[in-house]
Amino acid sequence: MPLIALGLNHLTAPVSLREQVAFDAAVAPQALDDLVRQPGVEEAMILSTCNRTELYCSVTEGFEAIPGQWLSRQHRLTPQRLDEFLYRHDEQDAVRHMFRVATGLDSMVLGEPQILGQVKDAYQQARSAQSLRAPMERLLQHTFAVAKRVRTDTRIGAHTVSVAYTAVRLAEQVFTDLRQACVLLIGAGETIELAARHLTDKKVRRLIVANRTLENAQELAVRHGGYAIALADLPRHLAEADIVITSTASRLPVVTKQMVADAIAARRRRPMFMVDIAVPRDIEPEVAHLDDVYLYGIDDLKQVIDENRRSRELAAREADAIIDLQVDRYMAWRRALSLRNPAVDMRVAAEAQRDEVLAKAQAMVAKGRSADEALAFLANTLTNKLLHAPSARLRDAALSGDLDLLHAAGRLYGLDPDDDVSA
Template sequence: MALLALGLNHLTAPLDLRERVAFDAARAREAVAELVAQAGVEEALILSTCNRTELYCSVAEGAESVPTTWLHHYHSVANGRLDEFLYRYDDAEAVRHMFRVATGLDSMVLGEPQILGQVKDAYQVARDARSLRAPMERMLQHTFAVAKRVRTDTRIGANPVSVAYTAVRLAEQRFADLRDACVLLIGAGETIELAARHLADANVRRLIVANRTLDNAQSLAHRCGGYAIALSDLPQHLAEADIVIASTASREPIVTRSMTEAAIRARRHKPMFMVDIAVPRDIAADVAKVEDVYLYTIDDLKVVIDENLRSREAAAREAEAIIELQVDRYMAWLRALDLGNPVQDLRRRAEADRDDVLARASALLQRGKSPEEALTFLANTLTNKLLHAPSANLRAAAMRGDSELIQAAAKLFDPAAANTDKDA
């Protein structure tokens, strides 16, 4: 069985293609269940964010191309159309890629923390769909531990930066003073909440939150000192906004060209700044053609993001070193699993010997032997049973000069070595 990671991201594919292969959050469980049902796919997880769509799969030998074929079919894309944009990692490289993604090392914003939450959400969806077994379950638990250690042991998370923060920074650069601005936020998820917090810290003059579920919009607006509107009321309020930041899970644009043209007329052509950080896009692409509207997509944020890279590069190198060590440890565990888990086999044989000798010692008591005699029999017999096979094999190894087995046995039964490994 092989482990592979397959996907495309902001570095390999344009926004319009990333939109096309994004997975709808409402159907995520159905999608991963469909993927794991494909012939040869043993395990599956789908990670779909504004910057990436990735499939992580354990596949049987000969089924390595199945996830790629399925991805094309699921999104009704002609077979082979995505090939030039896709990357693929196998086994240890797939594990390394997952660790780098979860720690933010593969993000547009180096070290951004939101991706870990998105990986955890994808993990929960896969668990609900029962698409994980021991190898990938262990890999994901290891992923979360690695991400926590990187956050704790390096400064990768210093001076918090996120796509939301970058959107606000871009708005600040394009708008003279946020204290004079009215900002309209479309959505009420984590990214929009982060943007709302940054705007509140910047003392924005007025904050409007629009969301399909009004209760969610009201909750966020209350926490950030704004007011809420239903998404259906957006056309009536769009003209009030100097700045619009949008991030929802909608499959279709929410802000259209005609809606924007009406808003600009109502504003007497006072400029409007828009940032669309959703994939698929919330603001129709042709809105950029409207005079006095300045529309930026998530790919446009890269200019601002690059300014933050230098402060995090040293921390990123430390994080890479941690990841390399943890990839080796996970792959060692995986190799042991492929060997049939000798620890479990050893324990199973020892427990069988224990039960046999205990039954024979109990029989001695029933025949009138003293407890001391029964205990002595149990201790001696159990010791001989447990040590017979290892002793015979070591004697045979000594006779044929197998020094590697003898050295391995010395380390295996050395309490000091066991304590050292535990401390590590």
């Protein structure tokens, strides 16, 4: 049952395509259910973030193309439109890819920690949809253990620069002193929370939080000394903002070109700096054509991020070494699934012999033989039957000098003095 990882990310596809193939939390469960109903798809998980959309699937051999075809149909794209941007990893390469994604080695921000939480969310989503079986369930548990070890054993997480921090740093380059700036944050998720923390550290003059659910905006605003507004009130407050940072899960833009044009006019042409780190985008791309507006998208942050990447490249190489070892271990476990387990056969044979001898002992009692005589027969006969075949093989091994089998038997039965089975 081949394992494949299929998807596109910030390295292979522009944001305009990434937003087309994104799955939000509302549609993902139904999409997962549909995906595992496809011919040959045995297991599936969908990982969809601002920088990537990926399918992880176990499929019946010969059906490897099904997930890619499904992805095209799901988003009403022709295979020709999508194929040139897709990557696909098979078997151990798929395992390695999942490990690298979860540890942040495949992220725009090398080593960023948020992706692990997103992988865990995708896992919980797949569990709720009952789209996982033992192989991928084991793979995900292994993935989380690998990510924890990489964080513990390397410095990949030291001085990481999140997308939120990068947006704030970029704003600081435009507005030299953020203590004089009014910042509007749109959204209330983890990315906006991180941005709010960084802005609070910079002691911004004013902080406004806008969200579709006013209660969520209020909770975030209270924690960081700002004030909250409903998303519906955004047009009335946009002109107050020198800096706008937005990251929502909306499928449609929440900031239109007309809204920004009106805000710039109300500001009497004072410039406005805007960072859209959402996929799909929160700000209409046409806003970039307005005078006195400086709009940056998530792909524009790459240059700033790359400056901080070099300091973590050594840690990334150490992380890759850990990942390579763990890939081998998981694949060994996966290969074992396809092998016949001799322990099962041994137990079945032993139980059959037990039942045969027990029936004879019970028959002895029924014919008037004493219980002690029947028990002695049961113990001696069962011992002889269970040990006959291995004893014959070990006798032949001793005569032929097969030391490997002799040592293996010692370990198997706990008789090898060099093998501490209690360790």
